[in-house]
Amino acid sequence: MKIHREGFATISLVFLVLALINGAVCYWFGAATGLCWTVAIISLVFFLFIVSFFRIPSRQYTTGDSLVVSPCDGKVVVIEEVYEPEYFKDKRLQVSIFMSPANVHVNRNPISGTVKLSQYHAGKYLVAWHPKSSTENERHSVVIGNGKTDILVRQIAGALARRIVNYLKPGMEVKQNEEMGFIKFGSRVDLYLPIGTEVAVQLEQVVQGGISVIAKI
Numbered sequence: 570m571k572i573h574r575e576g577f578a579t580i581s582l583v584f585l586v587l588a589l590i591n592g593a594v595c596y597w598f599g600a601a602t603g604l605c606w607t608v609a610i611i612s613l614v615f616f617l618f619i620v621s622f623f624r625i626p627s628r629q630y631t632t633g634d635s636l637v638v639s640p641c642d643g644k645v646v647v648i649e650e651v652y653e654p655e656y657f658k659d660k661r662l663q664v665s666i667f668m669s670p671a672n673v674h675v676n677r678n679p680i681s682g683t684v685k686l687s688q689y690h691a692g693k694y695l696v697a698w699h700p701k702s703s704t705e706n707e708r709h710s711v712v713i714g715n716g717k718t719d720i721l722v723r724q725i726a727g728a729l730a731r732r733i734v735n736y737l738k739p740g741m742e743v744k745q746n747e748e749m750g751f752i753k754f755g756s757r758v759d760l761y762l763p764i765g766t767e768v769a770v771q772l773e774q775v776v777q778g779g780i781s782v783i784a785k786i
Contacts, residue, residue: 573675575734575751576623583619587612622753625675630746630779634715637679637766638745639781640722641758642672645774653761656686656712656721661761664768664783666776668756676724676749676758677779680786682715684741689733709735709750713743718786721761724752746779762786 572580591612595605631638647665668674689709707726712719724733735750737743752758760783762768767785770776776783 570627571625572620573623573625573751575753576620579753580620580623583616587616622670622674624673626673628777628779631782632745633782634681634717635786636745636782637720637760637762637784637786638677639666639776639778639783640679640749640760641666641668641674641676641752641776641778643668643758643776645770645772645776646757647759648768648770648772650764651761653721655688655710657719657761660764661721662764662766662768664760664762664770666758666760668752668758673778674753675751675778676722677746678713678743678749679722679745679760679783680713680715680718680720681743681745682713684711684737684739684743685714685719686710686712686721687735687737687739689735707733709733711735711737711749718763721759722749723759723761724750725757725759726752760784 591605591609594608598604643666645664646667647663649663650660651663653659653661653663687709691707709724711722713722724735726733732753733750734752737749743749762784763786769782769784
């Protein structure tokens, strides 16, 4: 397992703050006191929890030109036909995946192809499962086309996740399962697929980024 580069600064800052807190507590109350040990144990658990946010586990990724692979870990919370107003401006099949704080937070390209859109939008921080979070929250939209179809992937910030990172630029040629970006501390990723696409997941299904097949094209 590796630690994602987006976590280096956060992990270092948390380590420094916890070290200062532990040093102060043990200095004022004594290193042998129960309070010092209690704070140390709580700090260690919290530090490991923060580190886990930025983990990149080793995986055997799923590949296929006709497959749409999950861009993230999480639970499928939406499968429905909606109007997509940003790029397609018509009806699309939306599949949304909710990422909890316990999930792996790296986001991956669901298909190989050319980046046709990469656009950041400032916005609100509604809870990720709110119906309006797709259009009103801070978000970053990416459209990847491969000749067969165009797919929009939207990273959405939530009440806790307030840092979206995206590495893609228009015109880039990208490969399936390569890193698309990162959402710190969870939130949600939406996929917009052509109407009639064969969906391979169900509501409430737990999926893994780069492994689970979301749909077939």
